Amino acid sequence: MKVLCLWYATDDELNYIRGVLPRGTEVVAPKGEYFSRFEPTYKELAAHVVDADVFIGWAVPKGLLENAQKLKLFCWQHSGCDDLDHIGALAYCKQRGIKVANIRGANAVAVAEHAMMFVLALAKGTIYKHKVGQEGKRLFPVFADATRSAMLDGRTIGIVGVGSIGSLIAKQAKGFNMHVLGVRRNKERPVEHVDVMHGPDELRSVVEKCDYVVIAAPSTKETAHSFGEAELAAMKPSAFLINVSRGNLIQEKPLYEALTTGRLRGYAADAWHRYEYGRAFPISFLPRLDVHKLPNVLVSIDRAADADDVLERDVQWGVQSIVEYAAGKPITREVNLDLGY
Structure with a gap:
């Protein structure tokens, strides 16, 4: 051989x-x-x-x-x-x-940890507060809506794609006393640390209950562009969306509109939609609408598994x-x- x-x-x-x-x-x-x-x-x-x-x-x-x-x-x-x-x-x-x-599964622990980093960084406004501190400024007044941290304790997290990565995210979320909802193709297969499992056809009813939604599903013909205007509209305006899968699972235009109109509190992604049509439609690995430059967005340049x-x-x-x-x-x-x- x-x-x-x-x-x-x-x-x-x-x-x-x-x-x-x-x-x-x-x-x-x-x-x-x-x-x-x-x-x-x-x-x-x-x-x-x-x-x-x-x-x-x-x-x-x-x-x-x-x-x-x-x-x-x-x-x-x-x-x-x-x-x-x-x-x-x-x-x-x-x-x-x-x-x-x-x-x-080889990178599951690293990516799951990365997902929880995103959850915490969005909830706590880590990057924004770090920049304010670097500039020698203070946030005032205390407890202002715009700068107050979100909590994980007692909140609900939805995990779309409960495979090797998603199941570890569920385990870690339980360490923060979160209620965990799962969405997967085979909802009959139980997963430890997931309180209730749902099928893909129940996605909208799941995300409307969530304070955090993490996408960790595989990229296939069925999942491509599956998270769009209807799903984003179903989410709470106070909720955060995190994507540690492929960028093309989320439709870019409705995501941009949700983030810039107050329909979604924040977004974090490890990877972005890949545009590769050719010269007439510029090839790019970055959002065409510059979603990655928005103040309520965190990025990590496809490095969740680099650990x-x-x-x-x-x-x-x-x-x-x-x-x-x-x-x-x-x-x-x-x-x-x-x-x-």
Whole structure:
């Protein structure tokens, strides 16, 4: 079996991978200088593509899959598979009978902590008060509506997407004595720390009860643009919306209008809608309406998963799928190519 690492793996990473895979497994990775360790070009991988049995990596150069004549397993080193779906890779793998595995859950703790950071920072006006303090000013009068902190204790938080990340957010929210409502595709499956679980068709009735709404759902054809004008209108004007999923789950225009008209108290996001139509419609990873510049908005430039322990766990969990495949066992984190996760 030949395993091709789609990144400039360090000696320690390669030694670990070779050490846990069956004896005789060939493990190769690009060598030399690089601009981005996790984004090699096709040219840097071309010599090993044709006879590789397994790919493992964070990025796939254009044309790589089509020329992988022996490929049987693709270990995608992300939780979300929407990037693969966007370039047609999931459909291609399904057509060719190539199994796809992801590392869902590997960054769950980091992203859940990030979500709670957003909840607290919005509630307490952290950034605004920090800037006021840096300028040597004081907030006056005390207990003014505009500067008084919101509370978490006894409040209701809704979690849209109660998977590995959402379930941890629920656990952390319980530490603040919050009432937790969940929304997920399979509402019959109970999740610890969620007081009441709802289905996607109940989303509006859920968010109208919430003081905080956290979106942690996977990005699929069904969830894209699913949070729009009706959902935002159903929320309390005093509520906060937090998105640690993909930006395209929320419609940008109604979000902008809600934030600028007092219909929504605040918003925080780790990632933004990705516009990629081409020259006539400018490609951008930032909001076209400059939502990220609004005073009641917090951003974190897609770095929720960039935390201690995550990279090491990514590698370990990705290699676990190869070990399971080589042993003829079910792959724990195999992706359902019809659902996209």
